[in-house]
Amino acid sequence: MTANRRTFIKKSVALSAYSIIVTSGLLSLSEAKANLLPDTPSTHSLQQTLKRLFKDQEIIASDKIDIQLPKIAVNGAAVSITVTSTLKDVESIAILVEKNPTPLAAKFELSPDLDPFVSTHLKIAESSAVLVIVETSEGFYSAGEKVIVTMGGC
Structure with a gap:
């Protein structure tokens, strides 16, 4: 029981810290975005x-x-x-x-x-x-x- 509670607390603290860092702008998620081709055609033949x-x-x-x-x-x-x-x-x-x-x-x-x-x-x-x-x-x-x-x- 103690190990599950400790694991839960560790993960909760890590997730909270990550959320704060991302929302404050200290960490950019640009690396995770897909790279589109610069001239990607949208509605072309x-x-x-x-x-x-x-x-x-x-x-x-x-x-x-x-x-x-x-x-x-x-x-x-x-x-x-x-x-x-x-x-x-x-x-x-x-x-x-x-x-x-x-x-x-x-x-x-x-x-x-x-x-x-x-x-x-x-x-x-x-x-x-x-x-x-x-x-x-x-x-x-x-x-x-x-x-x-x-x-x-x-």
Whole structure:
């Protein structure tokens, strides 16, 4: 009983001190905020988004990118996607959904020490193409899949 009470008191004091420090402005929570791309398109078309993100770089279709995505999604609010690649020196993987209000769904910056593998859930507004762009030290490569959504998610 004594140990539980001591643990409770320690945690209460720590939480109170942390709350006071944060609200007084002595500690900034900026490190915990997500980094948005500086020119993140809000309601642009897929082509405009590609132009802004990749600056008219040539994007080559590749069969070395594997996309695991359901062909038919019952609920567009949570569509799981897994992307793997056998391309060498992968630096980043971007996932775009053609008909979403914001086409850029996710962009992952990868360490060269990691295998090129990402998995996440997407919100998809309506039936559309999902495009994956893989950036390597040699250039940009893409692959895509079509998803039919029966109930929209955005």
